[in-house]
Amino acid sequence: MEKTILIVDDSESIREVVSFTLESEGFKVLVGVDGKDALKFLNGDNIDLIITDLHMPVMNGIELIREVRNMDTYSRVPILFLTTESQTAKKMEAKEAGATGWIIKPFVPAKLIAAINKVIR
Amino acid sequence: MTSMESFQSRFVEEATDNINDLENALLLLEEDPGNKELVERVFRAMHSLKGGGAMFGFDTLSDFTHHMESVYDLVREDKLQVTKDLLNVTLDSVDLMKKLLINDENGPDEASGEYRALVSRIEGFLKGAEVNAGQGPASAGTTGIAEPEKQGVSTYFIHFVPDKDIMKNGTNPLYLIDELSTLGKTQVIANTCNVPDIKEFDTSKCYISWEIFLSTSEDVNAISDVFMFVEDDCMLDIHKLSASDLLNDDRFTREIEGYRLIESEIGINSIKDFVDSLKEEDQARQSQSSKKKVTNGRDNAISSIRVSSDKIDQLMNLVSELVITQASLSLYTENSDNSELQPIAESVQKLTRQLRDNAFSISLIPLESMMTRFQRLVRDLSDELGKDIRFSAKGTETELDKTIIESLTDPLLHIFRNAIDHGIEPPEERIKKGKPGSGEIVLKAFYSGANVVIQVSDDGAGIDPARIREKAVEKQLITPDAVLNSKELLNLLFLPGFSTAKNVTDVSGRGVGMDVVKRKISSIRGEVDIESSPGEGTVITIKLPLTLSIIDGLLVRIGDSQYVIPLSVVDKIFAVEHETLAGAYNNLVVLDGEQVPFYYLREEFGLAGDPPATEEIVVVEYENVRIGLATDSVVGEYQAVLKPLGKFYKEQEIISGATILGDGSIALVLDTNKIINQFSNNNKIKEELS
Numbered sequence: 089m090e091k092t093i094l095i096v097d098d099s100e101s102i103r104e105v106v107s108f109t110l111e112s113e114g115f116k117v118l119v120g121v122d123g124k125d126a127l128k129f130l131n132g133d134n135i136d137l138i139i140t141d142l143h144m145p146v147m148n149g150i151e152l153i154r155e156v157r158n159m160d161t162y163s164r165v166p167i168l169f170l171t172t173e174s175q176t177a178k179k180m181e182a183k184e185a186g187a188t189g190w191i192i193k194p195f196v197p198a199k200l201i202a203a204i205n206k207v208i209r
Numbered sequence: 210m211t212s213m214e215s216f217q218s219r220f221v222e223e224a225t226d227n228i229n230d231l232e233n234a235l236l237l238l239e240e241d242p243g244n245k246e247l248v249e250r251v252f253r254a255m256h257s258l259k260g261g262g263a264m265f266g267f268d269t270l271s272d273f274t275h276h277m278e279s280v281y282d283l284v285r286e287d288k289l290q291v292t293k294d295l296l297n298v299t300l301d302s303v304d305l306m307k308k309l310l311i312n313d314e315n316g317p318d319e320a321s322g323e324y325r326a327l328v329s330r331i332e333g334f335l336k337g338a339e340v341n342a343g344q345g346p347a348s349a350g351t352t353g354i355a356e357p358e359k360q361g362v363s364t365y366f367i368h369f370v371p372d373k374d375i376m377k378n379g380t381n382p383l384y385l386i387d388e389l390s391t392l393g394k395t396q397v398i399a400n401t402c403n404v405p406d407i408k409e410f411d412t413s414k415c416y417i418s419w420e421i422f423l424s425t426s427e428d429v430n431a432i433s434d435v436f437m438f439v440e441d442d443c444m445l446d447i448h449k450l451s452a453s454d455l456l457n458d459d460r461f462t463r464e465i466e467g468y469r470l471i472e473s474e475i476g477i478n479s480i481k482d483f484v485d486s487l488k489e490e491d492q493a494r495q496s497q498s499s500k501k502k503v504t505n506g507r508d509n510a511i512s513s514i515r516v517s518s519d520k521i522d523q524l525m526n527l528v529s530e531l532v533i534t535q536a537s538l539s540l541y542t543e544n545s546d547n548s549e550l551q552p553i554a555e556s557v558q559k560l561t562r563q564l565r566d567n568a569f570s571i572s573l574i575p576l577e578s579m580m581t582r583f584q585r586l587v588r589d590l591s592d593e594l595g596k597d598i599r600f601s602a603k604g605t606e607t608e609l610d611k612t613i614i615e616s617l618t619d620p621l622l623h624i625f626r627n628a629i630d631h632g633i634e635p636p637e638e639r640i641k642k643g644k645p646g647s648g649e650i651v652l653k654a655f656y657s658g659a660n661v662v663i664q665v666s667d668d669g670a671g672i673d674p675a676r677i678r679e680k681a682v683e684k685q686l687i688t689p690d691a692v693l694n695s696k697e698l699l700n701l702l703f704l705p706g707f708s709t710a711k712n713v714t715d716v717s718g719r720g721v722g723m724d725v726v727k728r729k730i731s732s733i734r735g736e737v738d739i740e741s742s743p744g745e746g747t748v749i750t751i752k753l754p755l756t757l758s759i760i761d762g763l764l765v766r767i768g769d770s771q772y773v774i775p776l777s778v779v780d781k782i783f784a785v786e787h788e789t790l791a792g793a794y795n796n797l798v799v800l801d802g803e804q805v806p807f808y809y810l811r812e813e814f815g816l817a818g819d820p821p822a823t824e825e826i827v828v829v830e831y832e833n834v835r836i837g838l839a840t841d842s843v844v845g846e847y848q849a850v851l852k853p854l855g856k857f858y859k860e861q862e863i864i865s866g867a868t869i870l871g872d873g874s875i876a877l878v879l880d881t882n883k884i885i886n887q888f889s890n891n892n893k894i895k896e897e898l899s
Contacts (some may be wrong), residue, residue, distance in 0.1 A: 100219065101265065102257075102260070145253065164377070164413075166381075172263070186377070189380075191426075192261065193261075194263035206385065206388055206435070
């Protein structure tokens with residue numbers, strides 16, 4: 089079964105490079121430009137993984153993660169967040185909010201795929 | 210273009226937006242230093258620049274932005290105040306970021322003076338906040354992308370005991386075990402002794418722990434990396450059992466099969482004992498596999514897309530060609546007996562018009578995009594000159610063709626420089642004159658018919674007509690006894706080489722004057738006008754066409770020639786007997802009970818042949834002046850694709866271009882505004898002479 093990944097990032101270039109990488113790996117990709125925008129994809133139950141940036145206007149990544157964890161359908165969906173921070177503080181906050189794991193920017197495609205393979209099959 | 214290059218160029222576009230947004234937010238922050246939202250916006254822009262920069266190979270930009278980001282992180286946490294000093298450094302940094310984004314080998318790098326000076330200024334702030342800013346920049350190194358060194362195959366024992374709640378964050382421990390198996394060969398033993406009775410069983414909890422034997426050529430870091438997301442949510446032990454592949458050893462695998470039958474954990478000690486007892490080494494193979502799924506799907510939900518301006522230019526060209534072709538079709542249809550062709554040609558015409566309007570709206574961009582530059586200019590220059598100037602803009606949502614905006618930036622910057630440097634007085638002087646100490650520059654933009662008007666006004670000293678006269682005489686532009694009203698004196702400013710500044714300053718007066726502004730504005734078919742009252746200020750008004758390439762026109766015929774009059778200026782069309790016009794006194798004709806001066810175009814253009822008995826006068830209006838243009842007949846509405854005239858037509862002003870008609874012949878497009886201007890100037894001169 090083709091897996092569907094929702095990418096949430098306010099940076100178009102990041103969205104593009106991530107979509108490009110994932111699509112060439114055979115994933116179906118949905119894109120949201122911020123947390124609020126991403127919510128519109130979360131009505132159904134077709135999403136297998138969410139990859140979100142943390143710093144975004146309107147609704148940031150942490151808020152999105154909390155929101156998703158409160159949904160019946162997606163309380164267990166794997167969520168990876170993108171971060172440039174090497175500090176543990178931000179990571180802890182996101183993990184506490186319910187994130188499954190993280191991807192540190194900058195990343196090469198192989199790193200991205202590796203992180204995804206940790207959480208979905 | 211490889212995909213990386215295309216991502217890079219996309220990043221550059223986006224980073225440019227980010228830098229502009231950053232600059233804009235900083236300028237707003239200066240007005241409202243306590244605004245948390247703005248600080249957040251600044252931080253976010255920096256954050257994106259840093260992350261993206263590192264990903265797309267702009268390491269210097271990324272490293273530099275990291276320094277700035279650290280500072281604004283402190284601001285976010287209220288450990289640092291937004292001060293004028295900080296904003297100065299930040300804005301200078303923004304300038305450097307712009308240069309770094311070009312990624313030019315000759316541009317600044319970490320070693321350049323500018324870079325180092327800024328970093329040390331930034332570090333001053335970090336130290337000032339007494340916070341250890343010891344986090345290294347987000348270079349590629351920190352993420353451990355480097356490949357581990359390949360080594361021989363070793364065997365590891367991994368004891369993985371997840372917390373019961375590990376699955377609540379979307380972690381599936383089985384995937385981690387699967388991932389381990391991609392590192393090499395595994396033997397996995399699941400320990401189910403903690404699984405409770407079915408009545409107490411909670412499906413959201415994980416009751417299982419695992420003991421895994423892994424033979425791999427990867428090192429222990431690669432193994433612990435598998436568990437990186439769950440480090441805090443489990444108990445994990447990793448032991449190296451042997452520097453050989455024990456899983457290829459029958460004796461060892463038989464032993465493991467034996468363990469499977471036991472219901473409790475094996476434990477590292479008994480394993481170690483067994484391995485010691487084996488004392489044997491083997492060479493082994495290993496396998497790695499990675500599957501690639503090949504399917505594709507795309508469900509893109511972005512409401513706007515970015516298109517290169519080349520593509521838009523191309524689209525506009527194609528639309529222009531289509532408009533010309535459509536005109537041919539209409540003409541052919543008119544002369545054809547085929548009645549079925551008529552509706553087709555009409556709908557092609559309708560669609561072409563819609564397509565044209567649509568294509569135009571694509572290339573329109575709001576003036577807003579230029580405002581940050583002006584705001585910045587006002588801020589930096591007024592600081593430099595010790596003046597206090599506020600800048601505000603109204604109607605910046607007004608849209609103009611992108612090529613017009615591009616050609617407009619330089620003239621506007623010049624007008625701003627003039628206003629800041631020569632217009633607004635220093636605070637002391639203003640107060641002496643009874644004005645508020647801080648000056649004001651206002652930009653106002655609005656639509657006016659088929660035009661956009663941009664007004665830049667300042668409340669400065671204004672321009673003294675006496676000084677202009679003095680200067681003009683000195684420069685021999687006018688004779689000392691020339692009679693000129695103040696408006697005409699102001700218009701002298703547009704003559705080449707005129708500059709009224711007492712001293713040539715660093716800011717303006719570099720020999721580039723209002724003449725260049727006028728020339729640039731004219732080159733985009735715009736007009737510029739200046740009004741000034743000494744002591745009160747100056748208003749510069751620029752009037753621009755909405756678009757440069759296609760206009761709605763009225764096609765008229767005079768003899769064998771056809772001309773296009775822009776529809777936007779046409780007021781009314783009247784049929785008049787030739788006798789009336791020929792006998793008109795002083796070229797005035799009464800239309801709708803009103804005297805209207807008219808140009809007899811046949812005569813003006815020196816066209817041969819006899820006029821028809823009834824002629825048609827097109828009345829056009831500009832700046833409340835109405836004049837008639839007498840033609841043989843009006844052909845009809847026409848979409849004119851403007852083609853520039855060659856250099857031989859440079860010296861005249863009443864024709865703005867040419868267009869190709871459906872039958873392939875050429876029609877000249879009249880610049881009615883210029884005709885009216887010429888007409889009213891002539892009249893004024895007449896008035897003054899009389």
